Amino acid sequence: MDRKNHPRGTRNSRRERNNHIFSKKIAFVSILSILLIFICGGVYATYAMQHKQDKLNEVEDERQYKQKEVTLLEKIRKSQKLEDLESSEVEKTDGNVQTLIYEPVATDVVPQFQAIKTELTTLIETSKKNSFKEVPIKIVGHMKINKISDQVVGYLPAIDTYTWEQEKGDWSEKTELGKNTVFVNQKTKQPLTLQDIFSNEANMLAVQQVVQQQLLDENSDGNTIIDDVLNLPNLSLDKTAFTYYPDKIKLGLPDNSTGKNEITLSYKDIAGYVNPEFVDFSSIKDALPEPLDPNKKYISLTFDDGPNPETTPRLLDILKEKGVKATFFMLGQNVVKHEALVKRVAEEGHEVASHSYSHPQLTGVDAQRVKDEVQNTDKAIYHAIGKIPTDFRPPYGAVNKDVAAIIRKPIIQWSVDSQDWQSHNAQAIIKRIDDTAYNDTIVLMHDIHPETVDSVSTVIDHLRSDGYEILPSKELLGRKAKPLHMYYGSKDERPVQ
Known part of the structure; x- marks a missing residue:
């Protein structure tokens, strides 16, 4: 009987086990489902929260953008x-x-x-x-x-x-x-016009001198273009093209053979010839020398007709010993014969200026002769020292409007004549200067006369004892002398008539 009942008991046990396993599966699936629901719910909730935050961020970004946009537009319009x-x-x-x-x-x-x-x-x-x-x-x-x-x-x-x-x-x-x-x-x-910036043709001609020197300086060998530079047609206030800058100016050049059709100049290099009201004043404020002290006396010593190999070196030694700078108005025909001496004059800080080539009375010769006298001297001095002379003293002081227009340089006359050319006597020269010197004057002397050289040391001592400060003529005139005008002192400037 036990054997007969055993299979049925076995079947019941299997059924129970299967039911138990099924129950576990149901429980597992239920738990898993619940977990999935929680996970999905959490993910959804997180997504929903993030989405909500993104929306909030977008709203905030849009609000911030609108606020910054309004602020920007207000700033622009107010400005x-x-x-x-x-x-x-x-x-x-x-x-x-x-x-x-x-x-x-x-x-x-x-x-x-x-x-x-x-x-x-x-x-x-x-x-x-x-x-x-x-x-x-x-x-x-x-x-x-x-x-x-x-x-x-x-x-x-x-x-x-x-x-x-x-x-x-x-x-x-x-x-x-x-x-x-x-x-x-x-x-x-x-x-703006060039008339505004330079005021008059005389200043424009002074600027042209700076242009000519710059053209030479920018060339590897200025001697190859010196004739073209000296023959550059005049720049003019009404026909010269230009580009204005606050601290410089670009000028168009007339047709020429130098290879340049324009040039740029810094105002500091032409400070004496620009109207300071029409440029950035900071560009020129340090370019000109300080005005002469109205409480002091000034005088300039100038020497004509050299250089002379016998007298000029001795004069230079005296000037060096005394610490005096002077102006030498040289003849071109002497310059070409004594270039080393001209170079010494320049190197020792004296001004080298022009006195024509062969000393004719320029008002008594034709225009071409005047031009040749000026340009041949310019070339001779340039060849010696690399600079074109900027100042000119006409022989005998003879000049008129037509001659001045050809010369195209400031005319430096004199207000005290030492008459050394007449007396040839050192004591007479000293007395003459002692008797006629006054403040703000230019003294005429000649470095070709031995007696003049003999007098210079005493002349300097006497002038200094009388309270004079001795300057080269360019310094006395404030570095702003201009063509078509002649000068007897810094306060005695006259248009050439």
Whole structure:
């Protein structure tokens, strides 16, 4: 009986085990389902929270952007209202790019306005083309005002490009300026002219001397172009093309054979000939010597007709011993024979100037002879020291308007004549200067006479004991003597008639 019942018991046990296993599976699946529900719920909740935070961040970013945009536009418009030039706003929006253009209300106050506007339009279009249009961009086009002095204002096109930087949460800024500035005379409301800058033709001729020297200095061998340089046609106030800068000027040159059609000069190199009201004063303030002290007495010693190999070296020794600088008005025919002596004069700090080539009375010869006398001396001195003489003393002091126009140099006359050419006596020379010297005068002497050289040491001692400070003529005249004018002292300047 036990054997017969055993199979049934076995079947029951299996059923129980299967039921138990099934129950465990059900429990496991239930737990797993619950876990999955919790996980999915957690993920969903996290996603929902993150999504909500992203939405909040987007809202905050948008709020911050709007706030910064409003602030930027207020800043731009306030800045434009503060400009001296009243302007009106033209706004355009193309996708993410907003353009604000500011134009003068009265366009006639800005000379060459259309040219500035055209360049401004080009700048704006180039900025649009080169900008990344997926982010907000604001382009502000306007005229930048550059005040050089009370008399000069410059107008140039400018654009400010503002790009929204999402990571920084703010605008980045870049400014671009146009290439062309219109500089305006505030009195006339017209573009600057050379007349404004240099005032007169005499100053323009003085500038031409600087141009000529610079052309020679920039050439590897100035002697190859010296004739072309000396024959450079005159620069003129009304026909010379130029480009103005606050601290320099670019001048177009007349047709010439030097290979140069323009040249740039720093105002500090022509400081004595520019109108300081029309340049950046900082560019010239240290270029001119200090004005002469009104409480002191000044005098200049000048020597004509040399150099002479017998007398000039002895004179140079005396001047060196006394610590005096003088001006030597040399004859070209003597320069070519004694170049080493000319070089010594220059190296020892004296001024080398021109006294013509062969000492004719220039008012009694034809124009070509005057030109030859001047240019041949210029070439001789340049060959000796590498510099063209800037000052000229006409033989016998004879000059008129036509001759001065050919010479194209300041005419340095004299106000005290030592009469050494007449007396040939050292004591007479000393007495003559003692009796006739006065403040702010130029003394005429000749370094070709032994008696003159004999007198110089005592002349210097007497002048100093009388309170004089001895200067070369260029220093006495403040380094601003100009062609077509003649000078007897720093306060005695006369147009050549």
